[in-house]
Amino acid sequence: MTVAFRKYELEQISYYFTEENIFDYIAFTNYLLGDIKSALEWTKKLLIVNPNNERAGDNIPYYHKLIAEQEEALKRSRRGDIGEKLNEEIENISTAYDIEKKIYQKLCRGEIKLLPSMAKSLTCQYLTGEHPFLRYAAIKMEYLYRDPDIVMYYDFYRAVVHDTKKVGVKPAHFRISKTGWLYDDESPSIARVSRRVSDFTNLDMKSSEPLQPGELSFRKEIGNRIATVLFYGYYQ
Structure with missing residues (x-):
């Protein structure tokens, strides 16, 4: 730096x-x-x-x-x-870190089950929202957690590679997760993704960061985010 x-x-x-x-x-x-x-x-x-x-x-x-x-x-x-108190504080910090680490590792492996009171509030639905476009192209949405809300959207977008030297687009059969910034004015496809995010979140995208494939970053100088949208790709 x-x-x-x-x-x-x-x-x-x-x-x-x-x-x-x-x-x-x-x-x-x-x-x-x-x-x-x-x-x-x-x-x-x-x-x-x-x-x-x-x-x-x-x-x-x-x-x-x-x-x-x-x-x-x-x-x-x-x-x-050094004293016993300092040693005890260091030991407590280490223990707390180890406990938190084990908990999130279990969570990632799906070994921690939700409480019944939480599980019954997790539903699936077709999101029509407040935007008129969603009435024609509703999005499949599943609640994964409540407070804070964590939701999964399905069948949102298919990853394609656009070869500007040739006509048309084709599905990507190789890794395309290089880190970089994708701005709306670079491609109509990118602009459509941003527009769709605005549709289902009902948020203005003018002050949001551009799309960034491959890596999630937090820009502290602009304050806390209202929401973070992640897109996950997979091979078929």
């Missing part, structure tokens, strides 16, 4: 991201690596660019708190005074 920032400064090219975005990612990366002091410095640089970034402003006291805790732990370790 620091290389990206240097290139951003040197190259007079217009990008979809800003200097603020770069500072944000560098700060967060340093935080994940445990380099809290660097995370703090990059966050301060971000606030110089945009003093109104509330999340960055909230992170400043949080980073100061983490740095103070690290320095205190370092002092105790130098004195050989």
